[in-house]
Amino acid sequence: MNDDGKRPPPRRWVGCSIEEEYFGHRRKDDKAHRKEISAKDRSKYKKTDKEKYTKSLEEEQQAKMGSDEFLEGRVVSIIPQGIVVAWQDQQIVCTLRGLLKKEKTQHKNLVTVGDFVLFKKTGDEGIIVQVKPRHSVLSRADNLSRRKEQLIAANIDQVLITVSVVNPELKPPLVDRYIIATQMGGMDPVIILNKIDMLDPTLHPEVDPILLEQQKTLLEQFLEAYRIAGIPVIPLSAVTGEGIDRLREVMKGKASVFSGQSGVGKSSLINVIAGLDLRVGETVEKTKKGSHTTSTAQLIPLSFGGWCIDTPGIKSFGVWDLQKEEIEGYFDEIHSTGAECKFPDCTHTHETDCAVQNAVKEGLISPLRYASYQALMESVSEQHRRR
Numbered sequence: 579m580n581d582d583g584k585r586p587p588p589r590r591w592v593g594c595s596i597e598e599e600y601f602g603h604r605r606k607d608d609k610a611h612r613k614e615i616s617a618k619d620r621s622k623y624k625k626t627d628k629e630k631y632t633k634s635l636e637e638e639q640q641a642k643m644g645s646d647e648f649l650e651g652r653v654v655s656i657i658p659q660g661i662v663v664a665w666q667d668q669q670i671v672c673t674l675r676g677l678l679k680k681e682k683t684q685h686k687n688l689v690t691v692g693d694f695v696l697f698k699k700t701g702d703e704g705i706i707v708q709v710k711p712r713h714s715v716l717s718r719a720d721n722l723s724r725r726k727e728q729l730i731a732a733n734i735d736q737v738l739i740t741v742s743v744v745n746p747e748l749k750p751p752l753v754d755r756y757i758i759a760t761q762m763g764g765m766d767p768v769i770i771l772n773k774i775d776m777l778d779p780t781l782h783p784e785v786d787p788i789l790l791e792q793q794k795t796l797l798e799q800f801l802e803a804y805r806i807a808g809i810p811v812i813p814l815s816a817v818t819g820e821g822i823d824r825l826r827e828v829m830k831g832k833a834s835v836f837s838g839q840s841g842v843g844k845s846s847l848i849n850v851i852a853g854l855d856l857r858v859g860e861t862v863e864k865t866k867k868g869s870h871t872t873s874t875a876q877l878i879p880l881s882f883g884g885w886c887i888d889t890p891g892i893k894s895f896g897v898w899d900l901q902k903e904e905i906e907g908y909f910d911e912i913h914s915t916g917a918e919c920k921f922p923d924c925t926h927t928h929e930t931d932c933a934v935q936n937a938v939k940e941g942l943i944s945p946l947r948y949a950s951y952q953a954l955m956e957s958v959s960e961q962h963r964r965r
Contacts, residue, residue, distance in 0.1 A: 648696040648707060652733075653689055655876040661689055663697055663704060664877075672697050672704035690715070690729035691875040691887055692833070714764035716835055719897065731835040731875060731887045736766040738829075738886075740838035740847070743793045744776035744785055750800060752839060754950035757809060758908045759897050768810050768828060770836070771797075772843040775815040803944030806911055816846040826851060826882060835875075835887040848888050852878055902958045909951050911943050927955060 651665035660671040672695075674688065689695070689709055696708040712732040719727065737760040739753055753769060760767040775781050777794060804811050812828065814821025828834075829851065836844040848854060875889045906913050906926070912934050916924060920931035929935075937943040 648698050649704075650694060650696055650710075652877065653691055653693040653695060655691060656687075656689070656874055660703075661695075661706060663695060663706070665697075670697070670699065670702070670704045672706045675705050675707045687729050690732050691877050692732040692734055692835075694733060716759060716763050716765065716837065718759060730837065730889055733833065734765060734835050734885075734887065735832040736760075736768055736828075736834050737763075738768050738770045738825075738834050738836045740770040740772060740836050740842045740844050742773040742776075742842040743771070743797060744773060744782075744789065746839060746841050747789075748793060748796055748800060749839070750796075750803070750946045751950045751953050754909075754947065754954070755897050756837065758900065758905075758954075761908060762897070762900070768812065768834075769804060770825065770838075770847070771800075771811055771813040772816060772847060774813045774820065775818045781818075799944065799946055803946045806944060807947060808910065814847075816843050816850050819850070822847075822850055829880065829882075829884055829886060831883040833885045833887075835889060837889045840890075844888055848878065848886060852880055852886065854878065897954075900954070900958060902955065905951065905954050905958065909947060911947065912951055915943060925955065927952060 649665055651663035651670070653661055654664045654669065655662045657671075660673050663670050663672050689706065693712065694710040695706045696710065697704040697706045714734055715732045716730040716734065716737055717727050718730065737756065739756040739760070741748055741753060748771075757767045776785060777790065777797070779785065779787075779790065801811060801813075810828075812821055812824055814825060816822075825847070836848060838844060875887055878886050878888065880886060906916060912926060915934050915937045916926060918933035919926070919929070921929055924932055924934075926932050926934035934943065934948070938945055938948045
């Protein structure tokens with residue numbers, strides 16, 4: 579009722595009915611929802627659809643670019659001045675075409691080392707007009723937002739997950755995160771265990787004896803864990819040369835990327851392997867953490883065939899777009915044993931009659947790998963709760 583006691587006139591709708599306005603909003607919401615689902619859809623990355631998706635991408639890019647002639651090169655490094663592209667015997671500093679910068683993507687960086695690109699020369703420089711579809715990619719979740727994918731390297735065959743003993747100490751959970759990211763990206767994981775010379779007290783009398791024994795015990799468990807998991811491990815030393823020949827054989831004729839935390843000796847190993855003189859840093863004594871000596875990734879040709887990529891060291895590694903229900907599948911020994919659990923949806927973390935937990939107690943599954951599995955399950959759960 580109004581102040582004068584009369585009922586107000588019925589509300590008039592101009593141009594649409596109540597139903598039209600309501601369902602108009604619904605249609606907008608549904609459209610936004612479908613768009614969000616499409617952006618997250620991973621079906622285009624399945625092997626069965628890969629050729630079709632790649633062809634459609636190329637046709638779309640060609641339509642955008644027109645009929646101009648372009649050169650094809652490979653990104654060998656990214657520097658403050660621009661993107662360095664190798665073409666024939668030249669290295670050309672390029673920038674990204676404006677259209678590429680405007681494309682909506684979940685990538686923090688649109689181009690990474692190892693990418694094959696089409697570009698056109700403008701004098702001594704170039705403009706990248708297309709990034710060709712990648713057959714493999716190593717990436718991680720952006721440290722700041724966790725909502726962007728940070729590309730580390732592309733179009734490579736294997737990831738040399740580089741760790742060390744004593745200085746910095748061995749960290750198995752980090753290794754498992756790298757293994758998952760490697761396999762998700764379509765590459766083979768190889769664990770490079772550097773600085774084993776640190777375990778020899780005659781070579782390094784300065785190492786604390788208690789720490790030395792702890793690292794030796796952990797190393798035995800580590801080697802056994804990945805033997806069972808079927809992941810190759812190469813113990814070596816950039817200082818003494820032990821294991822270097824085996825590493826060369828593994829890298830021969832392949833594109834490899836060295837990746838791992840700071841201070842484990844990636845640049846030192848590449849210096850030995852490729853006969854280079856990359857800058858090498860020292861490990862900070864107080865924190866036992868390495869300093870960042872490689873500031874940008876770079877693609878390096880090898881005299882015995884193949885390529886390798888040196889990458890900046892990291893302190894943490896978040897696996898991009900890892901779903902909780904996918905984690906078990908990346909731990910083969912847990913997945914196969916889990917078929918014997920009482921409950922078909924067993925998470926192997928707290929349930930009764932869990933075959934996986936029993937196998938850990940009996941020594942059939944490595945406690946190191948199981949601890950990594952638990953940490954990942956908790957980490958992914960936390961991410962979903964924060965969202």
